Amino acid sequence: MGFIDRISKNNAKERMIGEKLESYNFSDKVKGKPLNIVSANFTVSLENKIMACAGIPEYIQRAKLVEEKITKIKADLKIRYDKLEKKLGNNHARFNKSWESILKSYNFQEVNELIEKHNMFYPLEANLRMDFDSSEYLLGSNIWEKTPLLSASLILEELPFL
Numbered sequence: 001m002g003f004i005d006r007i008s009k010n011n012a013k014e015r016m017i018g019e020k021l022e023s024y025n026f027s028d029k030v031k032g033k034p035l036n037i038v039s040a041n042f043t044v045s046l047e048n049k050i051m052a053c054a055g056i057p058e059y060i061q062r063a064k065l066v067e068e069k070i071t072k073i074k075a076d077l078k079i080r081y082d083k084l085e086k087k088l089g090n091n092h093a094r095f096n097k098s099w100e101s102i103l104k105s106y107n108f109q110e111v112n113e114l115i116e117k118h119n120m121f122y123p124l125e126a127n128l129r130m131d132f133d134s135s136e137y138l139l140g141s142n143i144w145e146k147t148p149l150l151s152a153s154l155i156l157e158e159l160p161f162l
Contacts, residue, residue: 066114108149
């Protein structure tokens with residue numbers, strides 16, 4: 001009587017596993033001994049299954065969009081900065097005046113509106129816990145910090161005057 005014959009015909013899962021095991025050539029040391037299979041007690045709640053079907057949460061999509069827009073703005077300003085430095089790098093006064101003019105004329109409004117929206121809704125959408133002593137939202141064990149609005153002063157930290 002083979003291993004498969006000893007498995008109940010009613011249990012298709014065990015029968016399938018048995019057929020798979022019989023197809024392998026195990027050494028005599030392993031044959032006939034119980035398998036050491038660690039089973040994990042892992043279940044996914046119905047709520048999490050439904051949320052997974054809904055797709056990527058909006059706050060994650062919005063955070064990614066903010067990040068992409070900031071990266072694009074910084075890359076654009078870096079190109080302008082490098083061109084200006086190449087052209088006026090020897091004349092610091094003219095460079096600084098031109099760079100200040102570029103930063104003042106740059107429109108950060110669209111990305112800042114998106115950042116404000118993200119800062120407003122993220123704690124609720126991400127279901128962040130609140131520290132009731134300080135009335136601050138917690139991200140893990142740390143206080144969640146809002147994404148700062150993009151401004152000329154933040155850009156000047158990375159691309160300073162000469």
